[in-house]
Amino acid sequence: MTHQHPSRMGHPHPSVTSPSAPPIYQTTAFDVPDLDVLQALYEGKATGDVYTRDSNPNHTALAESIAIMEDAEAGAVFASGMGAAGSIFLALTSAGDHVILARALYGKTLQLASRMQQKFGLRISYFDADQPEQLKELLTEKTRFVLVETVSNPLLQVADIEAIAGSLSDSIPLVVDSTFTTPELIRPLNLGASIVFHSASKYLNGHGDVMLGVAAGKKSLIRQLSETSSIFGQNPNPFESWLCQRGLRTLPLRMKQICQTTLELARELSRHPAVQKVHHPLLPGHPSQPIASRLYPDGTGGILALELSGEGFSVVNRFMQAATGMPFSPTLADARTTISHPATTSHRFMTAEQRAGIGIRDELIRVSVGLEPLEQLKVEFSQVLEATAG
Numbered sequence: 001m002t003h004q005h006p007s008r009m010g011h012p013h014p015s016v017t018s019p020s021a022p023p024i025y026q027t028t029a030f031d032v033p034d035l036d037v038l039q040a041l042y043e044g045k046a047t048g049d050v051y052t053r054d055s056n057p058n059h060t061a062l063a064e065s066i067a068i069m070e071d072a073e074a075g076a077v078f079a080s081g082m083g084a085a086g087s088i089f090l091a092l093t094s095a096g097d098h099v100i101l102a103r104a105l106y107g108k109t110l111q112l113a114s115r116m117q118q119k120f121g122l123r124i125s126y127f128d129a130d131q132p133e134q135l136k137e138l139l140t141e142k143t144r145f146v147l148v149e150t151v152s153n154p155l156l157q158v159a160d161i162e163a164i165a166g167s168l169s170d171s172i173p174l175v176v177d178s179t180f181t182t183p184e185l186i187r188p189l190n191l192g193a194s195i196v197f198h199s200a201s202k203y204l205n206g207h208g209d210v211m212l213g214v215a216a217g218k219k220s221l222i223r224q225l226s227e228t229s230s231i232f233g234q235n236p237n238p239f240e241s242w243l244c245q246r247g248l249r250t251l252p253l254r255m256k257q258i259c260q261t262t263l264e265l266a267r268e269l270s271r272h273p274a275v276q277k278v279h280h281p282l283l284p285g286h287p288s289q290p291i292a293s294r295l296y297p298d299g300t301g302g303i304l305a306l307e308l309s310g311e312g313f314s315v316v317n318r319f320m321q322a323a324t325g326m327p328f329s330p331t332l333a334d335a336r337t338t339i340s341h342p343a344t345t346s347h348r349f350m351t352a353e354q355r356a357g358i359g360i361r362d363e364l365i366r367v368s369v370g371l372e373p374l375e376q377l378k379v380e381f382s383q384v385l386e387a388t389a390g
């Protein structure tokens, strides 16, 4: 008797019911019944997937969810936030073009731009995203986009999105990295941006177990990003899209609690003698406070930064060693509170002088506030700061 070969086993039977939770389509490719169907798929006359690097139901489901949440025509997914940023640079610029970047951007995004400059002669100008009037004299015939973060990493400068978009012609897209804020707190496309993107490794997923990027915006632009992502192999794994989709279900609850806890904790820490300065956009004295209060009535997310009293890396080391319950982790937006040190992580490729120029001191610690109760965090920070001060 000939047995069926194991390579042909394991496909579930068709069923009159469907799974209550979305299934994971962990497959490289999709079986195509005949050439007519294949033609129809490639010509867009039939809906379906062929090869996961180009499309997959888990990616499509997440891309559609992001598009809905961002009030966008279309969405796309990428292997990481940098996959999204890289696809934007590659899709929208050619050798010799010009882009304008906010001076305060995530370190790797700045590194990406400088690599594009070295390799392809991309010209870059910088401006302060809370001073949109600086843009006028930077724009040229060759400017292909302007890129800002809603709330910058790590000093939390807030971009005046509406004013920036208002000073650009329709042919120059405003690209907004909304990783820190999510569509729960702001929808940049409704304020005039053309593309919004996120490191979905952060709040959108929210559990510190995914590497993923997403973008949303006008259909024509998103199509260009998706094509680029497919050619350069920037699509994620279906499981990551599935996990992020699961994380999105609790995003509104998580962001509400995180925003409240973070602001209260920032107020508390700003009164502590072992802290020289607390950066939070809704605290009086923060340079972006007027813009933040206008754009973010529900809060600016879960990040605050604090400058410890004392000098150099040793005070940071003492803080880290005492903060056993709040681990040093070079990411943010985990469900638990974590700390990071921008000078030796995200901005380590800069010289000490360059860092000082953008206000990133050696004693600066970035805190990503998690879902723990406020009272617990107040007690823990107070203990850690006491131990740090010695």
Ligand SMILES: Cc1ncc(COP(=O)(O)O)c(C=O)c1O
Binding pocket: 080, 081, 082, 083, 106, 108, 149, 153, 177, 179, 180, 198, 199, 200, 201, 211, 212, 213, 331, 332
């Ligand atoms: C503001 C911001 N944008 C983009 C990224 C890059 O995202 P990923 O780490 O998913 O590549 C990060 C990562 O920390 C970030 O903080």
